[in-house]
Amino acid sequence: MDKIKLTQEILARSLSFEIAKSSNRFPPLSILNDFLLAGSDAADQDNLIGSWASFTLSEKEYEEIKKWWVINHPGSIEDSLGEEENNCNQWFYLASEL
Numbered sequence: 025m026d027k028i029k030l031t032q033e034i035l036a037r038s039l040s041f042e043i044a045k046s047s048n049r050f051p052p053l054s055i056l057n058d059f060l061l062a063g064s065d066a067a068d069q070d071n072l073i074g075s076w077a078s079f080t081l082s083e084k085e086y087e088e089i090k091k092w093w094v095i096n097h098p099g100s101i102e103d104s105l106g107e108e109e110n111n112c113n114q115w116f117y118l119a120s121e122l
Contacts, residue, residue: 034073039065040066048099049102055104058110
């Protein structure tokens with residue numbers, strides 16, 4: 025499976041990305057890559073969605089994923105939420121506070 029399709033599948037099933045949906049935010053590339061490198065969703069305590077082999081996206085792949093996300097979640101915008109450490113868990117926490 026190519027990285028675009030894999031990322032779409034992961035984000036569609038991700039509990040963490042439910043937060044992104046409800047906040048109408050989408051993380052920048054560095055934070056999304058931190059999430060993908062983890063190989064699992066930290067919010068998935070019961071391992072319902074399983075794990076994946078760690079990987080990262082290029083800028084071009086990221087733009088494709090972001091476009092897909094915005095089409096499927098109108099009103100969503102890319103926002104770092106001031107997270108400068110590229111820590112996806114902190115980003116999801118900040119998004120949950122919106």
